[in-house]
Amino acid sequence: MRKYVLTINPGSTSTKVALFSGEENVLQKNLSHSPQELEKYEKITDQYEYRKDIILNWLKDNNIQLNQLISVVGRGGLLRPLPGGTYKVSQPMINDLKIGYQGEHASNLGGIIAKAIADLEGIEAFIVDPVAVDEFEDIARISGLPEIERRSLGHALNIKAVGHRVAAGMNKRFEELNLLIAHLGGGISVAPIRKGQIIDYNNANEMGPFSPERAGGLPVGDVAKLCFSGKYTAAELKNKMRGKGGLTAYLGTNDAREVEKMIEAGDEKAKLIYDAMAYQIAKEIGGMATVIQGKIDAVVLTGGLAHSKYLTDYIKERVEFIAPFKVHPGEDEMIALNEGAMRVLKGLENPKIYENEVQIND
């Protein structure tokens, strides 16, 4: 009997997979990937078989048959800019995920793997609130060079899910509050949210604080020099900035738990780098506070790194003057994926259709 929704969440440092029966999360696995494990794949789409097999083997190991699935829902990736919601995975969407329309990222595999597994059973595949959700105000798009637009790419799925949870805890609706939510994962997004709308944020793939595996915003003149130094190919430079940047570049690991062990063992370099990441996150939160004119109901930290007391205490000390400070460790992404699919399966909402007529340059 078909009774489960399979949710698939490929992140830059992990693959998370969960089975839901109705609202209940009945089984979940979170698998971390080291940089060494991932570096053998030239492009992120090359990780398709590897990540898909992890999921299929996990189902098999837990005696779950594919004919028990109602539908499959994946995290959505760097598609064309689009409104939030639940989208049916279609061929035009798959094409854009494969080319990485707005860039490469593990989340592009979410819809692709969901569709591949759903097709084995002839059931529907969906994505929910993908990385490319765009609610920016026009002023946030201006970069300083007319050829380059600031883009809305970040952890919309978790930020919205956590925003709803925080609002419920304050006996309010998400749409009533102004929040500053920082998702601290393999990538980092710092989002000023006005009445439920993410009106700005750093592009987590290319800007803002450095992260476990990304370089974040860099001095542009020095980047230009590096590009023309002749030392690196374009692909090598891209890898340095996403995948092999941040903690990975300085310390050889994307795992903050490992970094904390290094610090405990007296490694001063590890402490300087880890503190610098926390410092940059606090600075980004401070800057984004101006976007909503300091009228903020709560500053919230979420994502895998928000499990770290060391990191959250460091940030708290610097930002708690802004608004009440809350920590929501981990993510609500698996729940949010299931809820998005359930709204459609129960007929409460029509799935959105992905349109690919907007043209932008990568």
Ligand SMILES: Nc1ncnc2c1ncn2[C@@H]1O[C@H](COP(=O)(O)OP(=O)(O)O)[C@@H](O)[C@H]1O
């Ligand atoms: N208990 C913990 N303490 C400190 N850091 C943690 C903990 N759990 C996970 N992390 C770190 O969180 C980061 C991954 O966050 P996550 O939100 O899972 O990212 P992604 O979805 O991009 O893979 C990694 O650097 C990981 O080491």
Ligand SMILES: CCCC(=O)OP(=O)(O)O
């Ligand atoms: C590209 C923005 C999304 C992102 O960084 O996700 P991860 O933290 O899962 O890598």
